[in-house]
Amino acid sequence: MSAQTEALATGILAGQRRALARAITLVESTRRDHRLQASRLIEHLLPATGKAIRIGFSGPPGVGKSTFIEAFGTFLTQAGHKVAVLAVDPSSSLSGGSILGDKTRIETLAREPNAFIRPSPSGGTLGGVARRTREAMLLTEAAGFDVVFIETVGVGQSETAVADMVDLFVLLASPAGGDDLQGIKRGIMELADLLVVTKADGDLAPAAGRAASELRMALHLMRPKTPCWRPEVLAVSSVASKGLDAVWDAIGRFRAAMESSGELAKLRAEQARAALWREIEEGLLGALKEHPSVAAEAPRLEAAVLARETTPTLAAERLLTAFLGRPVWPD
Numbered sequence: 001m002s003a004q005t006e007a008l009a010t011g012i013l014a015g016q017r018r019a020l021a022r023a024i025t026l027v028e029s030t031r032r033d034h035r036l037q038a039s040r041l042i043e044h045l046l047p048a049t050g051k052a053i054r055i056g057f058s059g060p061p062g063v064g065k066s067t068f069i070e071a072f073g074t075f076l077t078q079a080g081h082k083v084a085v086l087a088v089d090p091s092s093s094l095s096g097g098s099i100l101g102d103k104t105r106i107e108t109l110a111r112e113p114n115a116f117i118r119p120s121p122s123g124g125t126l127g128g129v130a131r132r133t134r135e136a137m138l139l140t141e142a143a144g145f146d147v148v149f150i151e152t153v154g155v156g157q158s159e160t161a162v163a164d165m166v167d168l169f170v171l172l173a174s175p176a177g178g179d180d181l182q183g184i185k186r187g188i189m190e191l192a193d194l195l196v197v198t199k200a201d202g203d204l205a206p207a208a209g210r211a212a213s214e215l216r217m218a219l220h221l222m223r224p225k226t227p228c229w230r231p232e233v234l235a236v237s238s239v240a241s242k243g244l245d246a247v248w249d250a251i252g253r254f255r256a257a258m259e260s261s262g263e264l265a266k267l268r269a270e271q272a273r274a275a276l277w278r279e280i281e282e283g284l285l286g287a288l289k290e291h292p293s294v295a296a297e298a299p300r301l302e303a304a305v306l307a308r309e310t311t312p313t314l315a316a317e318r319l320l321t322a323f324l325g326r327p328v329w330p331d
């Protein structure tokens with residue numbers, strides 16, 4: 001490890017925000033030497049990671065994610081926690097990012113000395129964005145943050161990517177309710193360990209209560225993710241700071257149940273294994289596409305598949321043979 005990396009590691013372990021921010025910049029860099037340096041750094045810091053509770057947040061647009069993260073994050077820092085807020089938003093290069101997209105809503109939290117906020121890395125595949133967020137999470141843990149929030153925008157596969165890196169997945173729902181449960185997809189609902197109905201204040205309070213009951217009924221019909229925890233539904237008001245303590249209490253009970261049953265260690269081990277194989281898949285695909293013989297033959301074979309002169313299977317076999325330098329299907 002270079003002296004520079006050593007100094008970064010020391011700074012991070014001492015909880016220095018500048019060192020943390022610089023290390024995350026290395027993680028997000030596309031430069032090979034930066035990525036290598038970042039990987040060495042994280043490997044070195046690994047023993048200092050893993051102590052935080054990792055919480056994912058998702059929910060439809062406008063449900064109140066930013067406002068909730070601001071209120072809940074501030075609630076926790078005031079209770080003495082160190083809270084890191086990260087995001088997975090594959091569209092952030094276009095939209096400007098989820099959390100910091102609306103700076104005004106996280107003003108209080110951003111000023112808290114015990115909070116660290118970093119918008120989603122931008123650009124690249126969802127896999128690439130998720131990897132950089134996962135590594136940033138490890139760095140914040142090494143820097144002493146004991147609560148990590150990871151926000152996702154409610155699009156496509158990013159919920160699954162976030163659920164694959166957190167201990168607990170929180171789905172925010174609006175008080176609107178409705179027959180179709182506000183369009184929350186069943187697959188997303190099945191990821192949730194905790195459902196939080198937002199805006200339970202003023203005129204919306206009764207609707208929030210009804211939405212919570214509906215969600216509880218819907219949950220009864222679902223297979224639990226883990227044997228040691230039944231997903232719960234809570235109602236909160238971020239603007240009135242109501243119900244935040246109940247959310248933290250549920251998170252604490254979730255963590256206790258997962259830890260004492262050994263499920264948390266199992267989940268994290270499973271996540272690490274899956275991350276390893278995703279890295280291998282991405283790495284292999286990248287190497288394949290850059291391979292000179294593959295690059296030379298790919299356009300012609302792709303055209304042949306489109307013109308229905310050959311099958312995707314055979315074309316893939318030829319490209320893989322060119323990559324490996326030996327037949328994929330030996331006789």
Ligand SMILES: Nc1nc2c(ncn2[C@@H]2O[C@H](COP(=O)(O)OP(=O)(O)OP(=O)(O)O)[C@@H](O)[C@H]2O)c(=O)[nH]1
Nearest residue numbers: 060061062063064065066067068199201237238239
């Ligand atoms: N009454 C009430 N309104 C809220 C509450 N939380 C959020 N809102 C309002 O709901 C709207 C959306 O809130 P955001 O926090 O921006 O929601 P979001 O989910 O981050 O939205 P996107 O980032 O656009 O997906 C804003 O007008 C908020 O003021 C709450 O606890 N009570």
Ligand SMILES: [Mg+2]
Nearest residue numbers: 065066098102
């Ligand atoms: Mg938002």
